[in-house]
Amino acid sequence: MSSSRTTIRDVAAQAGVSVATVSKVLNARYGVSAATQARVQQVIDELGYQSSIVASSLRSHRTGVLGVLVADLEPFSTELLKGVAAAVRGTGYELVIYSAGGRSGERVGWERRYLSRLGGTLIDAAVLVTPTVVDADHGLPVVAVDPHAGAASVPTVSADNQRGARLAVDHLLGLGHHRIAFISGWPGLESTRLRHEGYRASLAAAGVPLDADLVLEGDATQERSHVLALDLLQRPERPTAVFAGNDMAALGVLAAARELGIAVPEQLSVVGFDNVPEAVMATPALTTVEQPMQAMGEQALRMLLELLAGGTPASRVVLDTRLVLRHSTAPPPF
Amino acid sequence: MSSSRTTIRDVAAQAGVSVATVSKVLNARYGVSAATQARVQQVIDELGYQSSIVASSLRSHRTGVLGVLVADLEPFSTELLKGVAAAVRGTGYELVIYSAGGRSGERVGWERRYLSRLGGTLIDAAVLVTPTVVDADHGLPVVAVDPHAGAASVPTVSADNQRGARLAVDHLLGLGHHRIAFISGWPGLESTRLRHEGYRASLAAAGVPLDADLVLEGDATQERSHVLALDLLQRPERPTAVFAGNDMAALGVLAAARELGIAVPEQLSVVGFDNVPEAVMATPALTTVEQPMQAMGEQALRMLLELLAGGTPASRVVLDTRLVLRHSTAPPPF
DNA sequence: TTGAAAGCGCTAACAG
DNA sequence: CTGTTAGCGCTTTCAA
Numbered sequence: 001m002s003s004s005r006t007t008i009r010d011v012a013a014q015a016g017v018s019v020a021t022v023s024k025v026l027n028a029r030y031g032v033s034a035a036t037q038a039r040v041q042q043v044i045d046e047l048g049y050q051s052s053i054v055a056s057s058l059r060s061h062r063t064g065v066l067g068v069l070v071a072d073l074e075p076f077s078t079e080l081l082k083g084v085a086a087a088v089r090g091t092g093y094e095l096v097i098y099s100a101g102g103r104s105g106e107r108v109g110w111e112r113r114y115l116s117r118l119g120g121t122l123i124d125a126a127v128l129v130t131p132t133v134v135d136a137d138h139g140l141p142v143v144a145v146d147p148h149a150g151a152a153s154v155p156t157v158s159a160d161n162q163r164g165a166r167l168a169v170d171h172l173l174g175l176g177h178h179r180i181a182f183i184s185g186w187p188g189l190e191s192t193r194l195r196h197e198g199y200r201a202s203l204a205a206a207g208v209p210l211d212a213d214l215v216l217e218g219d220a221t222q223e224r225s226h227v228l229a230l231d232l233l234q235r236p237e238r239p240t241a242v243f244a245g246n247d248m249a250a251l252g253v254l255a256a257a258r259e260l261g262i263a264v265p266e267q268l269s270v271v272g273f274d275n276v277p278e279a280v281m282a283t284p285a286l287t288t289v290e291q292p293m294q295a296m297g298e299q300a301l302r303m304l305l306e307l308l309a310g311g312t313p314a315s316r317v318v319l320d321t322r323l324v325l326r327h328s329t330a331p332p333p334f
Numbered sequence: 335m336s337s338s339r340t341t342i343r344d345v346a347a348q349a350g351v352s353v354a355t356v357s358k359v360l361n362a363r364y365g366v367s368a369a370t371q372a373r374v375q376q377v378i379d380e381l382g383y384q385s386s387i388v389a390s391s392l393r394s395h396r397t398g399v400l401g402v403l404v405a406d407l408e409p410f411s412t413e414l415l416k417g418v419a420a421a422v423r424g425t426g427y428e429l430v431i432y433s434a435g436g437r438s439g440e441r442v443g444w445e446r447r448y449l450s451r452l453g454g455t456l457i458d459a460a461v462l463v464t465p466t467v468v469d470a471d472h473g474l475p476v477v478a479v480d481p482h483a484g485a486a487s488v489p490t491v492s493a494d495n496q497r498g499a500r501l502a503v504d505h506l507l508g509l510g511h512h513r514i515a516f517i518s519g520w521p522g523l524e525s526t527r528l529r530h531e532g533y534r535a536s537l538a539a540a541g542v543p544l545d546a547d548l549v550l551e552g553d554a555t556q557e558r559s560h561v562l563a564l565d566l567l568q569r570p571e572r573p574t575a576v577f578a579g580n581d582m583a584a585l586g587v588l589a590a591a592r593e594l595g596i597a598v599p600e601q602l603s604v605v606g607f608d609n610v611p612e613a614v615m616a617t618p619a620l621t622t623v624e625q626p627m628q629a630m631g632e633q634a635l636r637m638l639l640e641l642l643a644g645g646t647p648a649s650r651v652v653l654d655t656r657l658v659l660r661h662s663t664a665p666p667p668f
Numbered sequence: 669t670t671g672a673a674a675g676c677g678c679t680a681a682c683a684g
Numbered sequence: 685c686t687g688t689t690a691g692c693g694c695t696t697t698c699a700a
Binding site for chain 3: 354355366367370391392393395
Binding site: 023 | 676
């Protein structure tokens with residue numbers, strides 16, 4: 001606030017030239033004599049002048065910055081960001097990250113609002129992480145990671161969710177479990193649907209009838225899953241295993257079991273999805289399906305750069321998942 | 335690009351009013367009849383119009399967004415961000431994160447450049463994480479986390495680094511180690527200096543003479559530490575323990591030891607600092623000093639809000655550290 | 669209650 | 685090579 005920032009006019013005045021000339025040296029344009037160039041540059045340094053990215057981008061419609069939009073900074077998006085950050089290095093672009101801050105109320109469509117408020121003026125292109133809406137209509141290049149179901153014309157990158165879920169449930173089945181509950185992630189996400197599908201496919205392949213009461217709709221948060229699990233685990237015929245749609249939900253289940261005095265894995269097996277760093281720290285360490293989050297971030301950024309360069313990246317990239325065995329699963333009791 | 339975005343003029347034209355009027359309804363200003371108000375709003379909805387945050391902030395000099403500037407998205411800053419994001423929830427502010435992308439060349443002072451390019455127009459205030467320069471001169475409210483040495487007038491939050499380092503070295507000393515090397519973090523950071531100080535103080539208190547050859551200057555990256563450790567561990571009289579200035583550096587030491595066939599902790603003890611999630615996943619799991627990264631982030635944001643509200647937060651908040659024992663330390667061999 | 673006009677700080681023609 | 689002239693999309697007096 002206050003103490004008015006030094007503007008291009010201050011520099012111009014001080015150097016005894018026009019603002020246009022200053023702008024030219026700022027942007028290394030042709031048509032400035034070495035002498036003026038030097039003089040202006042000196043004044044710039046003296047005054048510690050920095051051009052306002054806002055003003056310049058308002059005018060020039062390009063900014064040299066790429067945006068990543070995440071709904072919240074939970075472990076999944078955080079891992080993904082590391083990959084994006086790694087991939088942007090050395091490209092000459094800068095990275096800014098927008099977090100909606102996890103406000104649930106206005107969650108749907110927030111990325112569209114952001115995009116149109118920022119696009120063309122503040123960022124040149126964007127990676128959307130678990131977007132709720134994906135249409136091509138916002139004028140700038142966009143790549144979506146783990147998108148909402150029904151993604152349209154935007155290039156997407158995701159993990160092999162369906163296969164990952166099958167790996168998880170096959171593992172539980174293999175241990176001898178039959179009553180396997182499923183707590184889903186954010187409804188609407190393609191990944192949620194596919195994991196659910198994998199769960200059903202796995203049961204079907206093993207000839208285990210689906211019990212609809214064992215399928216719960218969560219929202220990928222630990223809190224919600226905790227509440228759901230508290231109820232689930234107090235039923236007369238509780239499941240012997242839970243496949244949670246993501247790791248944070250699995251941690252919620254672990255917490256609920258602990259409160260109810262149910263031992264994991266002796267009396268209850270739990271499998272997660274993602275393999276976030278937190279999964280290892282859980283007690284017991286969580287058996288989970290790993291999706292290559294950092295690689296997904298890198299991939300998304302590479303596709304964005306290709307788009308920016310006028311190319312046409314693959315419209316849909318799917319990376320592999322694999323099961324990571326730790327200590328939250330065991331054969332069922334009795 | 336292309337397909338020119340809908341502007342306030344489009345809305346005005348469509349609604350048959352002036353842009354001034356549209357602006358008023360956008361900002362809920364007085365002096366608009368209910369009828370026009372409604373009509374304009376309807377056109378806004380129809381057109382899916384979103385005001386450009388850039389244009390509006392250029393004019394009004396306030397944005398409702400808070401910035402966090404991090405040099406890179408490594409595990410430490412990432413954990414911190416989670417805390418900041420948690421604290422911003424429900425405040426009505428939005429959060430944007432700028433990452434310099436770890437470009438080392440222009441590392442020093444980058445936050446000053448960003449700050450003046452963004453300040454007043456793109457963000458209303460900022461949290462700086464491990465800033466290399468901290469002066470009060472950039473016109474907007476700022477709080478620094480883990481700042482450069484010699485921090486001036488800016489409120490800061492940090493962990494008790496000196497005590498943390500003492501805990502680590504005391505632990506090694508207690509196990510019977512005498513030849514304890516120290517690999518420091520980014521030179522210039524206050525935390526680096528204090529951890530070094532703690533290291534020396536601990537040795538001094540135990541009457542162990544300081545061996546200057548065992549103090550190496552790192553930069554907090556795994557790569558650099560790896561190189562340093564490779565040399566260190568091949569010396570004729572190699573140390574029996576290494577205290578790394580941060581966890582990533584400790585992981586670099588672990589990697590070097592593995593390559594050289596030196597068993598940890600049997601032949602070499604290693605202690606880190608931070609307790610990032612990665613520390614648990616290391617082989618062996620890393621004994622380290624925990625600093626409450628998320629709490630530090632929350633604290634910083636709270637102080638920023640206080641500043642924004644016109645208050646005067648504590649100029650220096652220091653949070654506790656504690657030693658986390660895992661499996662990378664043991665008594666020295668022989 | 670409304671709108672015309674004057675910028676915010678900068679860039680992009682176009683003249684000189 | 686340099687400066688003048690128009691704006692970018694929006695907010696904000698200030699008249700009407």
